[in-house]
Amino acid sequence: MVKINKITPLDKWNLGVSSKKPLIIAGPCSAESEEQILNTAIELQRGGIEIFRAGIWKPRTRPNCFEGVGAIGLPWLETVKKETGLLVSTEVANVKHLEQVLKHDIDLIWIGARTTANPFAIQEIADALEGCDIPVFVKNPVNPDIELWIGAIERLSQAGIKRIGAIHRGFSSYGNSKFRNIPQWQIPIELRQRIKELPILCDPSHITGNKNLIHEVSQAAMDLNFNGLIIESHINPKKALSDAQQQLTPFELIHLIDSLILRDIISSDTEFKTVLNELRHQIDVLDDKLFDILEERIKIAEQIGHYKKNNNITILQSDRWNSILENAIIKGNSKNLSEDFISKIFKAIHQESINKQTNIMNK
Ligand code: PEP
Ligand code: MN
Numbered sequence: 253m254v255k256i257n258k259i260t261p262l263d264k265w266n267l268g269v270s271s272k273k274p275l276i277i278a279g280p281c282s283a284e285s286e287e288q289i290l291n292t293a294i295e296l297q298r299g300g301i302e303i304f305r306a307g308i309w310k311p312r313t314r315p316n317c318f319e320g321v322g323a324i325g326l327p328w329l330e331t332v333k334k335e336t337g338l339l340v341s342t343e344v345a346n347v348k349h350l351e352q353v354l355k356h357d358i359d360l361i362w363i364g365a366r367t368t369a370n371p372f373a374i375q376e377i378a379d380a381l382e383g384c385d386i387p388v389f390v391k392n393p394v395n396p397d398i399e400l401w402i403g404a405i406e407r408l409s410q411a412g413i414k415r416i417g418a419i420h421r422g423f424s425s426y427g428n429s430k431f432r433n434i435p436q437w438q439i440p441i442e443l444r445q446r447i448k449e450l451p452i453l454c455d456p457s458h459i460t461g462n463k464n465l466i467h468e469v470s471q472a473a474m475d476l477n478f479n480g481l482i483i484e485s486h487i488n489p490k491k492a493l494s495d496a497q498q499q500l501t502p503f504e505l506i507h508l509i510d511s512l513i514l515r516d517i518i519s520s521d522t523e524f525k526t527v528l529n530e531l532r533h534q535i536d537v538l539d540d541k542l543f544d545i546l547e548e549r550i551k552i553a554e555q556i557g558h559y560k561k562n563n564n565i566t567i568l569q570s571d572r573w574n575s576i577l578e579n580a581i582i583k584g585n586s587k588n589l590s591e592d593f594i595s596k597i598f599k600a601i602h603q604e605s606i607n608k609q610t611n612i613m614n615k
Contacts, residue, residue, distance in 0.1 A: 254402055254446050256409045262451035262479050265387060265415050267339060267359065269302040273514065275453065275480030277341060277360075278505055279305035280487075281495040282318065283325035289332055292487040292502060297336040299506030303360065304329075304338040305482060309349055310494055311366045318493040326356040333357060346373060347380045354384065362389040362482075363404065365421055365458075369393035374404045378411040387415035389453065389482075396423040398439050402446065417451040418443060419482055420473075422459035432461025432498070435469065437476060444477075457484040457498045466500065467508050474512055483508075549601070550608060557609035567609045573602060 263271060278296050283289045283306040293304050306329060310320035329340040341360035344350045345367045353361060367373050368391055381388070388408055393400045401418065408416055420440040422433025440452055454473035456466045470481055486492045489499040500508065519525065560567060577598055584594035 255406050256447055257412075258414065259409065259416055259447065259449045260414045261449050262417070267303070267387070269339065273480075274474065274478065275303070275451070276301055276509060277303040277305045277453070277480070277482040278485045278502075279341075280307075280492065281457075281484045281499060282307045282310050282320055282493055283328055283342075284318075284321065284493050286328040286331060288487055289325075289328055290335060292485060293332040293336045293338055295487065295502035296485060296505070297338050299502060299509075301502075301506070301509075302338060303341060304332055304336075305341050305362075305484075306332075307494070308342045309345060311343075311345055311364050312494070323352045326352060326358070330357050333359075344377065347376050350377055350380050354386070358386075360387045360389070362419060363391060365391045365394045367391075368404045369395060369397075369400060371400070371403060371407070374407050378407040378413075381408065381413055382411045384413070385415075386413075387417070388413050389417040389419045391419040391421050391455070392423065392439065394424045394433075396436050396439055398442055398446075401439075401443060405447065405450070417453060417479070419453045419455050420459075420478070421455035430465070431459055433459050435459050435472075437472070440478075441476065451479040453480040453482050454478045455482045457482075457495070461495075461498050463489070463498055463500050463504070466498070467511070470508065471512055474514060477517055481509075546601070550604060553605035554608050554612060557612035560609065561613050567606055567613060576602070 262275060269275070278301045280289060280292055289304075289306050296304065306325070308320050308325040308329075309322060310318065312319055326342075329342065332338060333340045339359040340357075341362065342353060342358060343364045344353055344361050345364055350361070363374065363377065367377075390401065390404050390408065393404075405416055405418065418440070420435070420443075422431060422435050423439070425434050440454075443450065444452060454470065456469035456473065459469050460466055466483065470483070473481060483505055484495060484499045485502050485505040486496075486499040487502065489496055489501060492499050557567070577595060580594050580598045581591050584591065
């Protein structure tokens, strides 16, 4: 059970922004100078953006990089607000940051991925937020652990914060990938199922780490009913002191937002519903067949388990398993099913067979 007090749905946040969908937060990775953020903000505001972001303290993976300008950047954000009318937001990673932020006229804060991964830090921030009414977005932890993400949201909710949202920024992994942080969309989808009213934004900048992939990930987020996007934009990305490769110019960002296709979540069209129901029925029938086949396959694996036990043979037969997996990938390929998908399914089936055979062996 998720222990969350009532969360205010996004359309009732009273931020003073128009109710245009989706909610867009845009601005540079880092505030570098007053001039840089103001020039970026002016162009974003001209393009219709209503909420500005800029990191003041930057949690960098390696030392000796630009780690943010620190608290001197907070009055710059106030200047942006005064000059452009934009709402302003920044990241807090600890109670010291929060105390500084609350002394300035900052409209919204977010908790970064490395902070969400640390329950001590989150609890301290939650305690310090008690009695405040500021909206807080919680980024997913760097590791793909939905309980940790929900735990952070619970801690803030229990401190009385009502305007809580989540930001999906992808998950760290070892080795090469097209993405800087793998999206693993099933995790934010599960979060939506578990906390129904929670607004969820997508951060395609930190997912991709590459300005050329931001459109495709933003569109995917829109097609998965995310409530909005937080995207990095810098007046001169090439000169950015952090995350230069993923920042768009304000012009590029506005063009990208305008080109997103926004589809309806539901349709009242009866023909659409009839066709969809028919197709879903076909899926249900196939799912039932899948269950029958899995049941049959596991029963045979159990027979093999008994047979191996009676003959005093070990469960794992590496050669046999390697050849099953190899053949499955080749067959999957010929049926337009990706290697990743087939190998995940077959590994899961194999693991279940091993579990059943282990039970039989040790009975
Ligand atoms: C950021 O939004 O600037 C940031 C540091 O992101 P994350 O916490 O997702 O790495
Ligand atoms: Mn960044």
